[in-house]
Amino acid sequence: MKTLVLANHKxxxxxxxxxxxxxxxxxxxxxxxxxxxDLDHQGNFSKPLRKSGRAEVAPVTGHEVMTSAVxxxxxxxxxxxxxxxxxxxxxxxxxxxxxxxRNLRAFLAAMDHQFDVCVIxxxxxxxxxLIAALASAxxxxxxxxxxxxxxxxxxxxxNHERVGLRKIKAVLNPKLxxxxxxxxxxxxxxxxRANFVQVLQQYRSLMIPLSDRVGDIASLPKRxxxxxxxxxxxxxxxxxxxxxxxxxxxxxPSLARIADIVTSKESPNGQAAA
Ligand SMILES: Nc1ncnc2c1ncn2[C@@H]1O[C@H](COP(=O)(O)OP(=O)(O)O)[C@@H](O)[C@H]1O
Ligand SMILES: [Mg+2]
Numbered sequence: 001m002k003t004l005v006l007a008n009h010k011x012x013x014x015x016x017x018x019x020x021x022x023x024x025x026x027x028x029x030x031x032x033x034x035x036x037x038d039l040d041h042q043g044n045f046s047k048p049l050r051k052s053g054r055a056e057v058a059p060v061t062g063h064e065v066m067t068s069a070v071x072x073x074x075x076x077x078x079x080x081x082x083x084x085x086x087x088x089x090x091x092x093x094x095x096x097x098x099x100x101x102r103n104l105r106a107f108l109a110a111m112d113h114q115f116d117v118c119v120i121x122x123x124x125x126x127x128x129x130l131i132a133a134l135a136s137a138x139x140x141x142x143x144x145x146x147x148x149x150x151x152x153x154x155x156x157x158x159n160h161e162r163v164g165l166r167k168i169k170a171v172l173n174p175k176l177x178x179x180x181x182x183x184x185x186x187x188x189x190x191x192x193r194a195n196f197v198q199v200l201q202q203y204r205s206l207m208i209p210l211s212d213r214v215g216d217i218a219s220l221p222k223r224x225x226x227x228x229x230x231x232x233x234x235x236x237x238x239x240x241x242x243x244x245x246x247x248x249x250x251x252x253p254s255l256a257r258i259a260d261i262v263t264s265k266e267s268p269n270g271q272a273a274a
Pocket of ligand 2: 012044045122
């Protein structure tokens with residue numbers, strides 16, 4: 001099982017939307033067995049998966065897989081370990097942080113043979129949930145919005161003293177790979193275009209190339225159909241509206257590329273995996 005964490009220290013950037021799209025994509029288009037874990041008390045990954053009717057909801061929550069020893073789940077092609085409101089309180093129990101991280105790691109290890117891919121959605125405030133997820137994951141993907149304050153937050157995502165990716169990789173989890181930054185909710189306004197160019201220049205090495213063409217990188221446009229599918233629990237590519245079809249055509253290459261990386265068909269820098 002490969003574990004992918006959606007992470008960004010900012011809310012509203014599309015983490016839960018991308019987690020939802022990817023979870024369905026892995027099951028439907030790649031025929032993989034998917035474990036979906038929602039560690040955000042807001043539950044914006046759990047809601048659309050429940051509504052879709054395509055996920056078997058586990059009898060344990062994200063809170064329990066961090067606070068106790070859980071070692072079995074129902075058998076299904078997609079199982080959701082849903083959000084729980086008490087997840088917000090884990091940060092306030094510092095003496096238990098190491099056991100929390102160990103519980104999650106042991107749980108993921110126990111699920112290794114039952115699922116092919118695990119998608120973990122996280123909360124924006126950097127805390128023990130994010131640390132525990134990153135400490136046990138194979139991959140991290142960071143949706144980013146092209147607004148100035150979001151760009152300022154990128155430095156924290158990478159270099160934060162406690163939960164920065166560099167620190168986690170160096171201290172807790174050397175196998176963690178940053179798939180990259182995924183510009184999301186991208187609009188065609190001149191302001192965003194200017195920001196896009198700026199981000200590309202500043203963070204070029206962290207973008208996810210789709211081809212050898214300069215500037216051909218994975219990104220998700222801002223489309224009402226994506227937000228609607230998220231709210232309705234619908235699969236974007238099954239929605240019979242032109243706007244949904246068009247949105248799907250735009251985002252499919254980016255999801256496919258991310259799925260290829262997670263399933264190890266390609267390494268993050270675009271070279272074939274050894
Ligand atoms: N590509 C997109 N186009 C339009 N709306 C989007 C897109 N991605 C996310 N949204 C919407 O933006 C809001 C915030 O997205 P969400 O995925 O919940 O962010 P996060 O998990 O980072 O807080 C939600 O209402 C969601 O449906
Ligand atoms: Mg979210």
